[in-house]
Amino acid sequence: MPIKSLLVTSLLLVLAGCGSDTGESDASAAEEAAAAAAAEQAGVPGGAGEALVISNRTYTTGSITTKVSGFFEANGSPELNLPASITDDGHTWIQYGVSGAPELNVLFTNDTSMVENGMSIGVGPYTVTATSTSGECKTKFDVSPKTITGHYSCTGSTGYNKDTGQMGKVDIEIDFSAGS
Numbered sequence: 001m002p003i004k005s006l007l008v009t010s011l012l013l014v015l016a017g018c019g020s021d022t023g024e025s026d027a028s029a030a031e032e033a034a035a036a037a038a039a040e041q042a043g044v045p046g047g048a049g050e051a052l053v054i055s056n057r058t059y060t061t062g063s064i065t066t067k068v069s070g071f072f073e074a075n076g077s078p079e080l081n082l083p084a085s086i087t088d089d090g091h092t093w094i095q096y097g098v099s100g101a102p103e104l105n106v107l108f109t110n111d112t113s114m115v116e117n118g119m120s121i122g123v124g125p126y127t128v129t130a131t132s133t134s135g136e137c138k139t140k141f142d143v144s145p146k147t148i149t150g151h152y153s154c155t156g157s158t159g160y161n162k163d164t165g166q167m168g169k170v171d172i173e174i175d176f177s178a179g180s
Helices: 003-017 023-041
Strands: 061-070 074-076 086-088 091-096 105-111 116-123 126-131 137-143 147-161 167-179
Touching (some): 061 091, 091 167, 116 167
Antiparallel strands (some): 116 126, 147 167
């Protein structure tokens, strides 16, 4: 159980016992504490404030569907770049396409110690990076011993055109999977 959940539960139980003369109030507060802890645990792993833990592995299969709209447009499904896709010692890199190439390429990164993950998307001179802690993205992940699947939905991420130096807003929808 994450430390935050333990602290919330403990605090609510202590407060429930303070100044209460009826068993009903204590039971109600205990139920609220249990509900708060359950809600905290039901949160999606890898979102803001919670580490996405992925075991060490090398990725051999995977797919991605990417759509970017706004300041620039991108829509495609580049193939998994096998040599560039690995999880080691709490750090994950899953590359679809070739980083820096003019064709669509997408990199998923995860750092357990920093409690952050993100997507970097490039096509031609355009790039955009979206992170789990930026506030504009909603994420969902499922991690098993052999696979990871994820969804990113971001509104208003800042894109950049390296040729012109211009910046603008984009919306992002990504679904990906990778297996070992």
